[in-house]
Amino acid sequence: MASPLLRVENLVRSFGGIKATDNLSLDVVPGELHAIIGPNGAGKTTLISQLTGQLMPNSGAIHFAGRDVTAVPAYQRSRLGLARSFQITSLLKDFSAIDNVAIAAQAHDGHSFRFWGAARKEKHLRDAAQAALTRVGLGQRANVLVSELSHGEQRELELAVALATKPQLLLLDEPMAGLGVTESARMVALLKELRKEVTIVLVEHDMEAVFALADRITVLVYGRVIASGDPDAIRNNEEVKRAYLGDQHAVTRHG
Numbered sequence: 001m002a003s004p005l006l007r008v009e010n011l012v013r014s015f016g017g018i019k020a021t022d023n024l025s026l027d028v029v030p031g032e033l034h035a036i037i038g039p040n041g042a043g044k045t046t047l048i049s050q051l052t053g054q055l056m057p058n059s060g061a062i063h064f065a066g067r068d069v070t071a072v073p074a075y076q077r078s079r080l081g082l083a084r085s086f087q088i089t090s091l092l093k094d095f096s097a098i099d100n101v102a103i104a105a106q107a108h109d110g111h112s113f114r115f116w117g118a119a120r121k122e123k124h125l126r127d128a129a130q131a132a133l134t135r136v137g138l139g140q141r142a143n144v145l146v147s148e149l150s151h152g153e154q155r156e157l158e159l160a161v162a163l164a165t166k167p168q169l170l171l172l173d174e175p176m177a178g179l180g181v182t183e184s185a186r187m188v189a190l191l192k193e194l195r196k197e198v199t200i201v202l203v204e205h206d207m208e209a210v211f212a213l214a215d216r217i218t219v220l221v222y223g224r225v226i227a228s229g230d231p232d233a234i235r236n237n238e239e240v241k242r243a244y245l246g247d248q249h250a251v252t253r254h255g
């Protein structure tokens with residue numbers, strides 16, 4: 001197996017008496033789509049926030065691209081190539097799709113959001129933004145205001161914003177949330193394309209999507225890894241079935 005792009009070692013993060021991350025270790029190898037699943041409150045979002053640097057662990061270590069980034073602040077991790085898909089709430093609703101992506105690309109280049117005017121003018125930023133929009137299927141929607149995009153398109157735009165920072169590792173926190181059947185299918189198709197180009201960590205409740213996409217799945221319960229393996233191994237793991245999957249039809253349908 002290739003040496004890991006991301007290595008998490010014995011990570012611990014508590015909130016009061018709750019261990020949201022409980023001695024958690026995990027490897028993500030280059031090129032894989034690694035899904036993280038588990039019941040509500042299992043610690044998935046807390047883990048992602050520690051990977052991006054938005055939340056500091058109490059103990060343990062995070063290595064990214066061969067470097068210990070445990071104490072590295074979020075903006076520097078982003079420059080090293082670690083991107084989290086922005087939540088819809090962070091999109092600038094009164095700006096066009098291309099403005100949103102160009103501003104993200106500009107911020108990644110090290111400029112302050114305050115000088116976003118440059119993002120409208122600089123050709124290399126516009127070109128990079130247009131390319132990212134095209135990759136997510138929004139090439140024709142570049143000049144549409146975010147407020148006029150559908151929910152599904154806004155989700156795609158979040159991905160374009162993350163891609164504009166040219167990540168080595170893309171962290172996706174529930175990209176299917178709130179999507180209808182058609183929009184979900186579009187998102188799955190899009191992620192199938194993106195996974196060819198970028199390593200992805202996917203947190204998702206939609207098991208149909210997870211089992212359609214993942215090379216490996218890690219299952220969290222109460223902040224701990226209870227299983228990690230390929231989709232078949234996870235589908236057939238008795239502890240996982242008991243703790244989470246139960247008899248969900250989606251899991252067997254994608255066999």
Ligand SMILES: Nc1ncnc2c1ncn2[C@@H]1O[C@H](COP(=O)(O)OP(=O)(O)OP(=O)(O)O)[C@@H](O)[C@H]1O
Nearest residue numbers: 015018019020038039040041042043044045046047
């Ligand atoms: N800022 C916080 N303050 C206090 N407790 C928190 C905080 N963030 C998370 N927790 C607690 O940590 C645990 C893990 O929460 P987390 O949101 O990471 O789980 P999750 O797996 O992402 O859940 P979901 O699937 O519902 O999004 C929960 O018990 C939660 O209540």
